[in-house]
Every structure is written in C-alpha cells, then in structure tokens.
Amino acid sequence: MDHFKTKILEEFNADLYRVLNLTIGDYRNMFAQHGENIDDNINKVFAEDGPSGLRRYLKGCVGGLDYLLTKTAQEGEAWMDQEHDNEEMWTHIESLKLGIDRHGLTSA
Numbered sequence: 001m002d003h004f005k006t007k008i009l010e011e012f013n014a015d016l017y018r019v020l021n022l023t024i025g026d027y028r029n030m031f032a033q034h035g036e037n038i039d040d041n042i043n044k045v046f047a048e049d050g051p052s053g054l055r056r057y058l059k060g061c062v063g064g065l066d067y068l069l070t071k072t073a074q075e076g077e078a079w080m081d082q083e084h085d086n087e088e089m090w091t092h093i094e095s096l097k098l099g100i101d102r103h104g105l106t107s108a
Contacts, residue, residue, distance in 0.1 A: 004051040009042075012058040019066050019096055052105060059100040063093030 013024040022030075031038050046054045067089050071079055090102040099106050 002046070005042075005046055005054065008051060008055050008058065011055070012062070015059060015062045015098055019062050019098070020069070056100060056105050059098045059105070060093070063096055063098055063100065064089070066096060067092045 009024065016022045016024060016027055028038055042054065042058070045057045049057070070092065086102075094101050
C-alpha cells in the first residue's frame with residue numbers, strides 16, 4: 001500500500017476513535033451492512049484526488065457522520081426529510097477540530 005495512503009488511513013482511524021469511539025473496522029462494518037464498500041470509495045478518491053483529496057474526504061466522512069448522529073440524537077430522524085442547513089453542518093464539523101473546514105484542509 002502507498003505510504004501516504006497508509007498514514008492517512010491511520011489518521012482516519014485516530015479521528016474516528018477520538019470523535020465517534022469507532023475503529024475503521026467498525027466503520028467498514030457499519031457501511032457494509034448497508035451494501036457500501038468504503039474501501040472502493042477510498043481507492044477511488046485516492047486515485048482521482050491524491051493524498052490531500054483523500055485526507056479531506058475522510059475527515060469529511062468523520063465530521064459528517066458525527067453531525068448526522070448528533071442531529072438525529074437531538075431531533076429524531078424526521079429532520080432528515082427536511083432541507084439541510086449546510087452552515088449548521090459545517091459549524092459542527094469545524095468544532096470537532098479535525099483539520100478541515102468548509103474551504104478544505106486546515107493546519108489544525
């Protein structure tokens with residue numbers, strides 16, 4: 001496996017655990033239960049967008065999933081049928097200090 005990709009996946013695993021108390025194996029299993037192979041997505045993003053694109057994608061996955069789970073815990077599932085507030089979502093993701101904001105990767 002590519003050295004950069006390995007480091008990015010290690011960082012993804014650390015972010016998953018810090019924010020959601022999940023491992024990459026847990027994340028794989030969660031999406032596999034819904035018929036999605038995250039490794040295919042990871043490989044595609046890495047091939048098309050390179051290391052920085054993969055890093056941004058995976059940080060967005062962590063932040064987006066945390067937003068989804070947090071919002072659902074607060075408001076129930078009915079909010080998913082409504083129009084989404086991207087400002088609220090990005091404010092939440094940025095608060096997680098993942099090193100990503102609405103403009104891309106940050107130095108955090």
